[in-house]
Amino acid sequence: DTAVSQTPKYLVTQMGNDKSIKCEQNLGHDTMYWYKQDSKKFLKIMFSYNNKELIINETVPNRFSPKSPDKAHLNLHINSLELGDSAVYFCASSQDTRGSEAFFGQGTRLTVV
Amino acid sequence: AQSVTQPDIHITVSEGASLELRCNYSYGATPYLFWYVQSPGQGLQLLLKYFSGDTLVQGIKGFEAEFKRSQSSFNLRKPSVHWSDAAEYFCAVAPLLGGNEKLTFGTGTRLTIIP
Numbered sequence: 001d002t003a004v005s006q007t008p009k010y011l012v013t014q015m016g017n018d019k020s021i022k023c024e025q026n027l028g029h030d031t032m033y034w035y036k037q038d039s040k041k042f043l044k045i046m047f048s049y050n051n052k053e054l055i056i057n058e059t060v061p062n063r064f065s066p067k068s069p070d071k072a073h074l075n076l077h078i079n080s081l082e083l084g085d086s087a088v089y090f091c092a093s094s095q096d097t098r099g100s101e102a103f104f105g106q107g108t109r110l111t112v113v
Numbered sequence: 114a115q116s117v118t119q120p121d122i123h124i125t126v127s128e129g130a131s132l133e134l135r136c137n138y139s140y141g142a143t144p145y146l147f148w149y150v151q152s153p154g155q156g157l158q159l160l161l162k163y164f165s166g167d168t169l170v171q172g173i174k175g176f177e178a179e180f181k182r183s184q185s186s187f188n189l190r191k192p193s194v195h196w197s198d199a200a201e202y203f204c205a206v207a208p209l210l211g212g213n214e215k216l217t218f219g220t221g222t223r224l225t226i227i228p
Contacts, residue, residue: 004156040220041151041201041220041221041223042218042220042221043157043203043218043221044218045216090156090157092156092157101147101159101162102157102159102216103159104149104156104157104158105156106154106155106156107154107155107156
């Protein structure tokens with residue numbers, strides 16, 4: 001079984017649309033994350049969610065909103081998509097927030113046209 | 114603010130040759146240090162990590178890394194590379210206090226293996 005799974009793997013959509021990416025982890029971890037990897041492979045954390053506490057990266061536009069129905073799921077909803085949102089989005093999880101290993105999903109390649 | 118520098122954007126080595134990927138960090142104290150590998154179309158996989166203790170850390174797939182406090186470096190090494198090692202390698206740091214939400218990645222080094 002895949003430890004961290006995210007769907008869809010590829011997403012092509014038009015500007016202005018609203019889309020969601022789903023993420024599930026079956027590792028029993030307390031903490032989940034969303035990362036954005038741009039075209040130059042630069043990885044930047046967007047959100048972390050630990051025991052119902054959401055930590056927001058201040059540089060993330062408020063069009064992006066994480067939603068966690070339970071500890072095993074952290075979905076990413078994006079409103080009013082823009083061309084600059086095109087990137088690969090990675091979900092990850094870790095046992096806690098104190099330097100434990102982060103396990104990554106395979107990524108969702110989002111293309112906004 | 115913490116930062117991570119991987120000075121080599123792209124490295125090419127012959128199969129069977131030794132490898133060293135450089136990583137330098139900037140932080141007020143010794144942070145958690147990680148090396149991750151990303152194969153094409155895949156997510157990131159942890160190779161190894163350093164928290165404290167022995168400064169030479171062994172990881173998976175035959176990789177090792179050495180923490181050098183005086184140089185603020187955490188270079189990744191492998192004595193003999195295999196074609197399957199071709200991938201993107203990321204060094205990352207996280208503070209001992211403050212948590213993984215402050216995990217900072219370097220810009221990555223792309224490794225190409227030639228026969």
